[in-house]
Amino acid sequence: MSDFFEEMTSRAPVVVILRRESPDRTVELCHLAWDLGVRLVEVPIASASAVPALQAATAAATARGELVGAGSIHSVDQFRVAVDAGAAFTVAxxxxxxxxxxxxxxGIPHLPGVGTATDVATALAGGCNFLKAFPASLLTPDWIRAMRGPFPSAKFVATGGVDAGNALAFLEAGCSAVAFGSSFAAPATAAVISALVGHPS
Incomplete structure (x- = not known):
């Protein structure tokens, strides 16, 4: 399943996370992300009220030939809801x-969250090589560098507090991708994402 994230991030080392938006606004932002070259769009479903936004996003993705995943998957029930809503991958x-x-x-690609060496080892043992480094702003690029030493097969997606000002630092530290959440709406982000698409990771 790591091959999925390998392929998608090699094309564009960016994830866009669309949280707590209306279904219509979620679809609008999905198209903006896709137009920028982003291949990985995540809609978190921490609460049931977010499921309609995920459903709208997956429908739009199908029509356009894109993929949408579901985030905040921390229970079997949430996983089932995500898959039923058409999520192509899951994130926690x-x-x-x-x-x-x-x-x-x-057979669903899954991106587990990690914040310690034990988390990294556990996820790798479970067959997940792509890992969500969360919260990235607290872990810092130095944490990424430190983890890549004992865990050379781990591939990190920096998530949480990533913005136009620090995204490149995480990629330079060895991350395979960076995730923009609330910062996706910031005026400077579109230009940064355009520059990062195709950035060697």
């Missing part, structure tokens, strides 16, 4: 062995 803020195993058995 934590490393949960049960979710990792479930995603693997269902």
């Amino acid at each position: 803020a934590a490393t949960d062995r049960e979710i990792i195993a479930l995603a693997a058995s269902d």
